[in-house]
Amino acid sequence: MCIACREMKTKEELLRIIKQKDGSFTFNPKAMGRGAYVCRSQECVQLCMKKKLLNRAYKTNIDETVYKQLLEEYAGLDKD
Numbered sequence: 001m002c003i004a005c006r007e008m009k010t011k012e013e014l015l016r017i018i019k020q021k022d023g024s025f026t027f028n029p030k031a032m033g034r035g036a037y038v039c040r041s042q043e044c045v046q047l048c049m050k051k052k053l054l055n056r057a058y059k060t061n062i063d064e065t066v067y068k069q070l071l072e073e074y075a076g077l078d079k080d
């Protein structure tokens with residue numbers, strides 16, 4: 001489920017953010033850890049940044065750089 005629009009989507013439609021055991025975040029789909037999902041859409045990625053939805057999803061204060069990474073991840077996908 002997307003944490004921004006709360007719609008159920010298939011894995012292909014979602015970006016996965018994983019919180020690893022050491023507390024760092026990754027976008028590697030093969031990484032182990034607690035995952036949160038956001039649609040591969042400008043709308044949901046922006047909403048996630050604006051409302052800091054990852055903070056809510058993980059119940060912790062998440063660094064701005066993680067949100068920037070999310071945007072970059074999305075922008076990277078957009079290119080191809």
Ligand SMILES: [Zn+2]
Binds near residue numbers: 003038
């Ligand atoms: Zn969404």
